[in-house]
Amino acid sequence: MSHAHAHRAHVDRATPDGREVDDGDDRDPAGPASSVEEQVASAVERELAVEQAHVDLVYARLEEATRAAEQVAREGASLYQSDRSSFVREEDGTGLFERDVFAYQAAKRLAELDAETEGLVFGRIDRTDAEIRYIGRIGVRDADYEPLVIDWRAPAAEPFYRATPTHPMNVVRRRVLRCHGERVIGIEDDLLDAQHDAGQLVVLGEGALMAALSRARGHQMRDIVATIQAEQDEAIRAAWQGFTLISGGPGTGKTVVALHRAAYLLYSNRRRFENGGVLVVGPSRVFMNYIERVLPSLGEDAVVLRSIGSVAGDVVPVSGDAIDSAPVAAIKGSLRMATLLRNLAHTPPQHVPQELRLTLKGHVLAVRPAALERIRTDVLAHHKLNSGREPAEKALLSALWRSRPSELDLERDEFEDEIRAHPAFRSFGNAWWPTMSAPTALLRLADPDIAARAAGPALSQTEQELLSASYRGLERHHGPPPWTAADGALLDELVNLLGPVPPEEDQEVSLFLEGGDEVAEVVTTMERLNQPREVDPFATPHDTYAHILVDEAQDVTPMQWRMLRRRGASASWTIVGDPAQSSWPDAGEYERAIAELIGRAPVRRFRMSTNYRSPAEVFELAARVVATQFPTVDIPAAVRSTGIEPELLTVGADRVETESVSIVSSLLGLVEGTVGLIAPPSRQQALARALHAADLPGAARVVVVTPLQAKGLEYDAVLVVAPEEIVAESAGGIRTLYVALTRPTQRLVTLDPVPPSDPGSNGHAAPIPAWRRGLA
Numbered sequence: 001m002s003h004a005h006a007h008r009a010h011v012d013r014a015t016p017d018g019r020e021v022d023d024g025d026d027r028d029p030a031g032p033a034s035s036v037e038e039q040v041a042s043a044v045e046r047e048l049a050v051e052q053a054h055v056d057l058v059y060a061r062l063e064e065a066t067r068a069a070e071q072v073a074r075e076g077a078s079l080y081q082s083d084r085s086s087f088v089r090e091e092d093g094t095g096l097f098e099r100d101v102f103a104y105q106a107a108k109r110l111a112e113l114d115a116e117t118e119g120l121v122f123g124r125i126d127r128t129d130a131e132i133r134y135i136g137r138i139g140v141r142d143a144d145y146e147p148l149v150i151d152w153r154a155p156a157a158e159p160f161y162r163a164t165p166t167h168p169m170n171v172v173r174r175r176v177l178r179c180h181g182e183r184v185i186g187i188e189d190d191l192l193d194a195q196h197d198a199g200q201l202v203v204l205g206e207g208a209l210m211a212a213l214s215r216a217r218g219h220q221m222r223d224i225v226a227t228i229q230a231e232q233d234e235a236i237r238a239a240w241q242g243f244t245l246i247s248g249g250p251g252t253g254k255t256v257v258a259l260h261r262a263a264y265l266l267y268s269n270r271r272r273f274e275n276g277g278v279l280v281v282g283p284s285r286v287f288m289n290y291i292e293r294v295l296p297s298l299g300e301d302a303v304v305l306r307s308i309g310s311v312a313g314d315v316v317p318v319s320g321d322a323i324d325s326a327p328v329a330a331i332k333g334s335l336r337m338a339t340l341l342r343n344l345a346h347t348p349p350q351h352v353p354q355e356l357r358l359t360l361k362g363h364v365l366a367v368r369p370a371a372l373e374r375i376r377t378d379v380l381a382h383h384k385l386n387s388g389r390e391p392a393e394k395a396l397l398s399a400l401w402r403s404r405p406s407e408l409d410l411e412r413d414e415f416e417d418e419i420r421a422h423p424a425f426r427s428f429g430n431a432w433w434p435t436m437s438a439p440t441a442l443l444r445l446a447d448p449d450i451a452a453r454a455a456g457p458a459l460s461q462t463e464q465e466l467l468s469a470s471y472r473g474l475e476r477h478h479g480p481p482p483w484t485a486a487d488g489a490l491l492d493e494l495v496n497l498l499g500p501v502p503p504e505e506d507q508e509v510s511l512f513l514e515g516g517d518e519v520a521e522v523v524t525t526m527e528r529l530n531q532p533r534e535v536d537p538f539a540t541p542h543d544t545y546a547h548i549l550v551d552e553a554q555d556v557t558p559m560q561w562r563m564l565r566r567r568g569a570s571a572s573w574t575i576v577g578d579p580a581q582s583s584w585p586d587a588g589e590y591e592r593a594i595a596e597l598i599g600r601a602p603v604r605r606f607r608m609s610t611n612y613r614s615p616a617e618v619f620e621l622a623a624r625v626v627a628t629q630f631p632t633v634d635i636p637a638a639v640r641s642t643g644i645e646p647e648l649l650t651v652g653a654d655r656v657e658t659e660s661v662s663i664v665s666s667l668l669g670l671v672e673g674t675v676g677l678i679a680p681p682s683r684q685q686a687l688a689r690a691l692h693a694a695d696l697p698g699a700a701r702v703v704v705v706t707p708l709q710a711k712g713l714e715y716d717a718v719l720v721v722a723p724e725e726i727v728a729e730s731a732g733g734i735r736t737l738y739v740a741l742t743r744p745t746q747r748l749v750t751l752d753p754v755p756p757s758d759p760g761s762n763g764h765a766a767p768i769p770a771w772r773r774g775l776a
C-alpha cells in the first residue's frame, strides 16, 4: 500500500505516540535542522498541527450544539423529535434549528464511544478537485450545514475505502489519523494519484493497515473503521435484501466485516432495521464478550448480540454455555432430532388415565381407551399440546353425549354444563391432558424407553442411549438444568411443537418468586406482570428480527438453523463462515443447510481473500497442515510477515504442564498483548491449574482454552499443546487443529508430548508427530 510514496521521505510510523512529537520538540532546539530525520519530524509536526486544528473545530461545534440543546431544554421549548435519521418538525415552532439537532445527535452518540481510544475523526481524503473530506465514526455539520466530518457509512466516504492507485476515484491522498481522545497523535498516508499530486502533498508513514495489524491485541476486538479494505467494504455496503454470504479463510476479517455491516445497515436503512431489529449470532458467550465493544465504538447500540446457545433465551431459560461431547453434539444437531421431538411431543405422559368414567344423575358415562386415543391423535393433528386442552374437552363432551343412555333426560347445553362442572371430568382433564413445558418435555428423554419410543428408527440404539444418558440426572439438578448450546435449539423446537404453556387459571402471578435466588428467571417481574394471561395461539412466541447476521456459520447445526429461521421468517440475512474451520465431520452439511435456508431468495456472495491476522510464517504452517487432508480448501494470502518462524517443540509426556508454563512465561515476555494456551479438552483443567499455581507476572494476559472456545478469537502469542490429541478429541479432526494454529497475531509455539523415555532432547531425534507427517 505504501509503494506510491517511495520517493518521499517518510518515518516509520508518523509518530508511535503523542509524546514522541513533544520529545522531538525539546531535542536540541539550537542544533542544525538539516538531517533527514529532523526534516521529517518537523513535517510530521506541521501536519499534526493542521489536523489538530480541524479536530478541534469539530469538537467545538459539538459542544456548541450541546449547549444550544441544553439551553432550549431549560427554556422549556421543544426540541426536534428525532429518530436519528429523520427529523419531525413539530407544528408550532421549535427551539432548535435542524443543523443544531444534527450536531446534538452526534454529540449524544459521541458520548457512547470510548473517547480514550476511539477518536471521532479518523480519516481524510484530498481529492483531485482540491476538496478535502474528513471521515469519522459519526457525521458532524457546521452551523451552515456544511459537513465537518462525514459518517464513514455515507456514500461520500466510499472512496476513502475503495480508492487504490489503479482506481484512485479522484482521491490524490488518503490519510488515516490516529487520535487519542481529542488529540491527534499519528498520521499514516497513502498517495493514490502521484501524477495528479505533482509533489504538492506531504505523505507520511508506512500505511495505516500495517500499523494497525502489528498493534498488540487485548481481550476485546476493536473496530477497523479507519482501515477497512476495498474487498471488505464491498461486503459491508452490499444491499440489505435477501442473503449476503461472506466466505474466506481464517483471519480475513469476516467477523469484523459482519459487525461493520450491521452498523452500515442501521445507517442506510435506520427505520427498517431499528424498528425490525438486527440480531448478531456468534459461537459462544466468550466470543460475544470479545466482539461486544465493536458496535458501540461505531456509535451503534441497537443491535442484539447472542451466542448460538442463548438464541432461544427469549422463550426458554437457556444460556447454553455448556458443550456436549462430540458424539452427543452430533446427534443433537442432526435434523433427525426434528422427527424425534415431534414424536416426543405427541407421546402422552406416562400414567395417564386410560378411560374416562363418570356418573351423572345415577347413570355411568364412559369414553373407552380406543376412543380416547383417537381423540388425542385428532386434536394433536390440528393443535399444539398446550393449546389442545379446550378442543380435546369438546371432543370428550361429544363422545360422552353420543354414549349417553336414552333415559337421561337433558338438552345438550344442559348436559355439557353438567359435565363441565363435574369434578371427575375436571380432574380427568388435568391428568389426561396436562400442559407441558419444553424443558420438562426434553428431560423426559432421560427415560431410555421414552427416548427409544420417540426416536424410532431415526437413531441407532447406541445413539438413543447416548442421547438419553446426556439428560440423566439433570432433573435433579439444583436450579435450572445446565443446558448445552445444542439443547437450546431442541428446547426451541419443543416450544414450537408444544406451544407456550398457558398461565394457570387460578394461579395468581406472584411478585415474589418461590425458591428465591435458585430460580433462574429470564423474565423480570415487570415482564411477568405485563404478560397477557391469555395466550394467543397464532402469535409467535419468539422475538423476530429484520436482519440476522450469523458468524461462524459453518458450525451452526441443522437444528440451530431451524431455531434461527423462526426468528427471521421475513428477515434478510448475512451469513459468514469458513467450511475449512468446521467442527463437524461432514463440512458439506453446511452448504446443504444454507441452500435449504435460502430457497429461491436472491443471494450475493463475497469472498475475503487476505488474512490480516496471522503472520505469513505462522499461516503457511497452518495451511499446509489442513491441506494434508483437505487439499482444496480456500486458503487466503497472509498480508504480513514477521520473520519469526513457528516453534515446534516436543516434551516428555510427564512434563507437559511444567513445560507449558515455562513456554507461556517466555511468550509473555515476547509479546505485549494476550497469550492463548490452546489445549485439547482432556488437558484444559490440568493446564489451567498449573498456570494458576505458577502465578506468572502478566497472568491476566493469559487464557487457557480449547480450540472450540478459541473459535473466532485471536491472541498475540499462542501455545498449542498436544496437537495430535486436539485432532483425536474433536469431530472436526484436523480442521479443529487448523482453527487452533490460526489464532496467533504474532507468535506460534506447538508442544507435542512424546514418551518420557524418548524426550528427543537427550540426543535422540524425537519421532515426528503424526500431524506433521506428510506436510508438503
Ligand SMILES: Nc1ncnc2c1ncn2[C@@H]1O[C@H](COP(=O)(O)OP(=O)(O)OP(=O)(O)O)[C@@H](O)[C@H]1O
Binding pocket: 209, 212, 213, 222, 223, 224, 227, 228, 229, 232, 248, 249, 250, 251, 252, 253, 254, 255, 256, 257, 578, 581, 612, 613, 711, 712, 713, 714, 742
Ligand atoms: N481492514 C482491516 N484493518 C485492520 N485490521 C483488520 C482488517 N481486517 C481484519 N483485521 C483484523 O484481522 C483480525 C481477524 O479478523 P476477524 O476475526 O474478523 O477474521 P475472521 O475472518 O472472522 O477470522 P476467523 O475465521 O478465524 O474467525 C482481527 O484482528 C481484525 O481486527
